[in-house]
Amino acid sequence: DGGITQSPKYLFRKEGQNVTLSCEQNLNHDAMYWYRQDPGQGLRLIYYSQIVNDFQKGDIAEGYSVSREKKESFPLTVTSAQKNPTAFYLCASRSGLALMDEQFFGPGTRLTVL
Amino acid sequence: GDSVTQMEGPVTLSEEAFLTINCTYTATGYPSLFWYVQYPGEGLQLLLKATKADDKGSNKGFEATYRKETTSFHLEKGSVQVSDSAVYFCALSDGTSSASKIIFGSGTRLSIRP
Numbered sequence: 001d002g003g004i005t006q007s008p009k010y011l012f013r014k015e016g017q018n019v020t021l022s023c024e025q026n027l028n029h030d031a032m033y034w035y036r037q038d039p040g041q042g043l044r045l046i047y048y049s050q051i052v053n054d055f056q057k058g059d060i061a062e063g064y065s066v067s068r069e070k071k072e073s074f075p076l077t078v079t080s081a082q083k084n085p086t087a088f089y090l091c092a093s094r095s096g097l098a099l100m101d102e103q104f105f106g107p108g109t110r111l112t113v114l
Numbered sequence: 115g116d117s118v119t120q121m122e123g124p125v126t127l128s129e130e131a132f133l134t135i136n137c138t139y140t141a142t143g144y145p146s147l148f149w150y151v152q153y154p155g156e157g158l159q160l161l162l163k164a165t166k167a168d169d170k171g172s173n174k175g176f177e178a179t180y181r182k183e184t185t186s187f188h189l190e191k192g193s194v195q196v197s198d199s200a201v202y203f204c205a206l207s208d209g210t211s212s213a214s215k216i217i218f219g220s221g222t223r224l225s226i227r228p
Contacts, residue, residue, distance in 0.1 A: 004157075042203065042220040043158075090157055094216075099146040099207040100165040103216050105157035 002027045004106035006091050011111045013078075013085070021076045021109045023091035031094040032074035033103065036060060036087045043090065049074055050097065078111065086113045116141045116208045120219035123201075127194055128227050135189040135222050137178075137204035145206040147171075147180050147187040148216070152201045161189075161202070196226045 004025045013019045025032065031050050035043040045058030049068040063082025068074055074093075078085045088110050092103040121136040139147065146165045150158040162171030167182035176191045187204060204219040 006157075040223075043218045045215065048215065092158075099144070100163070101207070102148055102160045102163055103158075105150075105159070107157045108155075110155075 004091060004093055004104055006089075006106040006109050009107065009109060011109055013111065013113050015113055016080045018077055018079050019085075019111065021078070021089055021091075021111070023074045023076065023106060025072055025074075025091075025093045025104075025106075027093055027095070027104060028071070029093035029095045029104070030071070031097060032068070033092040033094070034058075034064075034066065034074070034076045035090040035092065037090060037108075038087050046076065046089075085111055087111060116145065116206060116217055118204050118206055118217055118219035120202075120204045120222055123221070123223035124225055125222060126225045126227065129196055130193045131226075133189070133191040133194045133198075133224070135202055135204075135224070137187045137189065137219060139185050139187065139204075139206050141185070141206060141208070145208060147178070148205040148207070149176070149178055149187070149189050150203040150205060150218075152203065152221070154200075158203060194224075194226050196228055199224055199226045 007022045033048040034046040044060050047066040049055035065077045090108045091106040094103045117140045119138050148163045149161040151161045152158045162173040164171040164180035170179045178187050178189045201221045201223050203221045208215050
């Protein structure tokens with residue numbers, strides 16, 4: 001089945017540690033996105049990538065980094081510079097950039113900083 | 115810039131009640147409009163979409179009509195079920211930038227009482 005996988009589902013980290021969240025898609029989509037969702041809140045865009053080896057900052061990129069070495073993979077690293085990293089992280093992909101193209105979402109990773 | 119405003123929740127209804135969740139948008143162009151649903155602990159799923167004025171999107175008994183004159187895309191369902199309890203997000207496809215990002219509203223939590 002085609003879709004987006006995120007791993008792990010739950011992640012715990014100590015303060016001061018970097019952690020990498022995985023996102024893989026087998027939909028052959030060009031564009032991929034990372035969002036952060038805080039309890040009871042909407043989605044905030046962290047980074048997005050329209051094509052391999054290219055990515056752009058979203059609205060809240062500080063303290064995060066990404067890479068896009070393969071079309072199907074878009075890992076997100078939460079660095080120690082992120083002051084409040086505890087949140088639910090959602091990865092999404094999109095087949096193209098036409099206005100009618102919707103995003104497909106993964107199941108999310110819940111990160112907790114201890 | 116483009117934006118989406120949706121009614122604040124939580125919205126609590128009894129089973130079989132009529133549902134309306136209001137959504138209005140601001141856009142300089144002609145965006146596509148979407149409704150996504152998020153069940154507890156999961157990612158977002160596309161519920162329905164409309165790509166031009168007067169289009170009606172529908173799925174699983176939910177409907178929404180793209181009203182350009184009132185810049186609205188209200189979500190409706192004639193008879194809700196307990197299984198409809200979730201968070202609903204209105205969104206638009208922003209065509210003003212080269213990235214054509216999707217902009218999400220803040221979400222409306224819906225709870226259905228048996």
